[in-house]
Amino acid sequence: MTTFENLLTDLDATTGILTVTLNRPSKLNALNAATIEDIRSVMQQALxxxxxxxxxxxxxGEKAFVAGADIAELAALDENKGRRAAEQGQEAFCMIEESTKPVIAAVNGFALGGGCELAMACHLRVASDNARFGQPEVNLGLIPGYGGTQRLPQLIGKAKALELLMTADMIKADEALRLGLVNHVVPQAELLPFCQQLLARILTKxxxxxxxxxxxxxxxxxxxxHGYQTEANAFGRLFSSEDFKEGTQAFLEKRPAAFRGN
Structure with missing residues (x-):
């Protein structure tokens, strides 16, 4: 896999789990344009x-998942460049959301602004007990630009999402769990092992x-x-798959299935 300017990658060939670490520790892993491009590129390579x-x-590090966007870079944008920056961020994050390979966010600290948006684009979110979440863009006279106004209401409901977006309040991990923003909260030392175990369990399917x-x-x-039609089409398609044949045969033979993804 390519070496990235702002990401570290570690692929376990045995399990098939790729760990991607945002690596701008001096900036608390804040997102700049180069990091957004790295995320887009690593997702394409992973797919x-x-x-x-x-x-x-x-x-x-132990302080931040992503502490937000790079404010100095944002300050130099005008209307057209700002719109384009949002579109590029949305494109990269949609690649995560639409990935047919499961993506888990291991939120190891502050997930603010673009960091919260990045976590929300992942299919599942596991937070360390010191994690903090928020969308503070309104404090800068901005709104979230990488999908936050769309995904936050989907996850926690419209009214609470509007409150967090308009107050810029930051919430702790236990509150994020209560609201449904994250799936699990664990001690920081257990975060990556927990995510690895959860993903490994998913990957047996x-x-x-x-x-x-x-x-x-x-x-x-x-x-x-149309969600129901999409479901029906997918349901029908799977009847012609080798995985369906293997899964049903394994069930009848009372043995673990050996899926191959076809």
């Missing part, structure tokens, strides 16, 4: 690499079915798609 079966996304589950759930939130 193209048959060895990669699932992805864990985390931040370097049929890969083609996992990808189609993601497609069908995402379709519910896409105004251009």
């Amino acid at each position: 193209d690499d048959q060895v990669v079966r699932g992805i864990i996304l985390t931040g370097s 049929a890969p083609l079915a996992l990808g189609l589950i993601i497609d069908a759930v995402n379709a519910h939130y896409d105004k251009e798609k």
